[in-house]
Amino acid sequence: DQQVKQNSPSLSVQEGRISILNCDYTNSMFDYFLWYKKYPAEGPTFLISISSIKDKNEDGRFTVFLNKSAKHLSLHIVPSQPGDSAVYFCAASAVRAAINYGGSQGNLIFGKGTKLSVKP
């Protein structure tokens, strides 16, 4: 069963408008969340992250919102640009559990991705 779900496989947005990518999770042990962006034939590139003790983190045009009670997070891109067209992956980690287990911050659990197309 999927612990991290991105229910929209694709999203099309006009340049200059807001893009909103959504992600849901089921494991209440997750305490850190990340968004990665992936172009074809390249590895994922880290975009932005948020700790479970926060409900919002902003970096330039990118803002991530976390709703712990709903186990939901979203990535807002505003204004959207054609260069933002890529596949966006949501990822989660149970960092405290991993550290208690004796490891470092643990592995990431990824959603299946949402393909964003920004039309000029």
Next chain:
Amino acid sequence: GAGVSQSPSNKVTEKGKDVELRCDPISGHTALYWYRQSLGQGLEFLIYFQGNSAPDKSGLPSDRFSAERTGGSVSTLTIQRTQQEDSAVYLCASSLLMTGGYQPQHFGDGTRLSIL
């Protein structure tokens, strides 16, 4: 500076052969991770190294899969007696240890493995 480097970028081999995939992490990154992405799927965790030891091998799909890391740097992922379902993009990531805050994982461009 240099990012995570993976080789080969593409590998085509016949079913039943063994393959070795290599990962050079970012210099100074003590944590190293292997993932794979099958067609239409998200990234699936395989194994994690902290230094040369692997505290978490829970994602390895079968005993045909193994990995090692030497000198706290380069890692190799070996798949023995490859099967067609092993076809995927194998991605390596590295990160600093978590000191004072979460350290995001940085990915290489992957090895695209095709089993005929």
